[in-house]
Amino acid sequence: MNKKGMPGNTQESDYLNYSFEDFLQDDFFISSVKEPSEESEIFWTNFQDRRPDNIQEYVLAKQYLQSIAVPADPLSDDEISHMWNNISSHREENKKHKRGKLLFIAIGVAASIAVLVISFPFLMDIFSHKDASDIIAYADKNKVEVPDNSEIQLVISDNKTILFEEKEATITYNQNEIKTEKGVLEKEESVTIHQLIIPKGKRSVLTLSDGSKLWANAGSRVIYPSEFGKDKREIYVDGEIFVEVAKDANKPFFVRTKDMSVQALGTSFNVMAYESDALKRVVLVSGIVKVETKESKGTVLNPNTMFQYQGGDEKIIPVEADKYISWIKGLYLFRNERLGVVFERLSRYYGIKIECSPEASMIRCSGKLDLKDNIEEIMKGLSFDGKIIYSQDGNVYKINKGQ
Numbered sequence: 001m002n003k004k005g006m007p008g009n010t011q012e013s014d015y016l017n018y019s020f021e022d023f024l025q026d027d028f029f030i031s032s033v034k035e036p037s038e039e040s041e042i043f044w045t046n047f048q049d050r051r052p053d054n055i056q057e058y059v060l061a062k063q064y065l066q067s068i069a070v071p072a073d074p075l076s077d078d079e080i081s082h083m084w085n086n087i088s089s090h091r092e093e094n095k096k097h098k099r100g101k102l103l104f105i106a107i108g109v110a111a112s113i114a115v116l117v118i119s120f121p122f123l124m125d126i127f128s129h130k131d132a133s134d135i136i137a138y139a140d141k142n143k144v145e146v147p148d149n150s151e152i153q154l155v156i157s158d159n160k161t162i163l164f165e166e167k168e169a170t171i172t173y174n175q176n177e178i179k180t181e182k183g184v185l186e187k188e189e190s191v192t193i194h195q196l197i198i199p200k201g202k203r204s205v206l207t208l209s210d211g212s213k214l215w216a217n218a219g220s221r222v223i224y225p226s227e228f229g230k231d232k233r234e235i236y237v238d239g240e241i242f243v244e245v246a247k248d249a250n251k252p253f254f255v256r257t258k259d260m261s262v263q264a265l266g267t268s269f270n271v272m273a274y275e276s277d278a279l280k281r282v283v284l285v286s287g288i289v290k291v292e293t294k295e296s297k298g299t300v301l302n303p304n305t306m307f308q309y310q311g312g313d314e315k316i317i318p319v320e321a322d323k324y325i326s327w328i329k330g331l332y333l334f335r336n337e338r339l340g341v342v343f344e345r346l347s348r349y350y351g352i353k354i355e356c357s358p359e360a361s362m363i364r365c366s367g368k369l370d371l372k373d374n375i376e377e378i379m380k381g382l383s384f385d386g387k388i389i390y391s392q393d394g395n396v397y398k399i400n401k402g403q
Helices: 027-034 038-049 055-067 077-093 109-126 134-141 339-350 375-382
Strands: 152-157 160-164 168-173 177-180 183-186 193-198 203-207 213-216 220-225 233-244 253-256 260-264 268-273 280-286 289-293 299-301 305-310 313-318 331-338 353-356 364-370 388-393 396-401
Touching: 027 038, 027 055, 038 055, 055 299, 134 220, 134 233, 134 253, 152 168, 193 203, 213 220, 260 268, 260 280, 280 289, 299 305, 299 313, 331 339, 339 353, 339 364, 339 375, 364 375, 375 388
Parallel strands: 168 203, 233 253, 353 396
Antiparallel strands: 152 160, 152 193, 168 177, 177 183, 193 220, 203 213, 213 233, 220 233, 233 268, 253 260, 260 289, 268 280, 280 305, 289 299, 305 313, 331 364, 388 396
């Protein structure tokens, strides 16, 4: 096959059922991405125009190949030999997964091998994300209820928990240290897996050891290693986070939840997956992510799309992603949302109890709330047009439909 041209017997229909893995094993697809010709560009444009069912698999494979950096300097014979030995070792360890042939990019032997070695651990993880996860097992074994109206807790060992009284705690992991408002801790003082527990009414900004930055919303629990391993980065979330993932093609980043697994390269996205809530959401702001559930093999999201999961049903919805991450800036933007959902989020954010009648809960509304306002001002704003009325009974706000 001419690497810049189209193989003579190739038809668009040949690719209509390709998976992510199939595309990454196809020489014509690889060469089309890495060294496109006029002929190959026409071919793939026609393919995309058909909007096949596997268009998301195609987009993910293309963007993944484009994300790989090829080294400019040629490798020595010894370096090439060492790399092939590493590849052979990986293949022996993963035979049981039946991976098929290795990815080979025909743009110079030395550069191809370098790309392959960089990519290989990532590809192994992409096709094994259904495997048992240590962090999921840890989350199940060490399950705790997120408390109401108490301190933020950073659990770094069985007998050491750091408490934060402030409304928003900032925690940063460096190579050897953990920096907080309470001072600096040496990592040697901690165990491998840490837990950050955010009660209702509070939030936290956490910088992980790889430089990824996440915002954890009220009522959330985040579990993560103090230092990521060699092959992947993995955290567990019960709650809501927005995360900006540091780029590292050699280590895919996974957000595990009770019902979903979200995989990313360098990207930013929001995950809302409170274990107590039936509705789960993933909203992609930039980059690409792949979402997997018990019911689906995997769904690829493009920016400004939302994956919604409830009771086994899945939907992909175009959205304005900025509205779903406004909470990190102290704003709550909503459009045509049920008041029951709005008050549920406000209950978590302010750490108060709100009881909403069934009739009031079904009212649809749109608007913007400044979460820096106190809850009384928020209530007055929501009840301004008379559609709802509210009353306070001790520490409980009661919401009813207006006349």
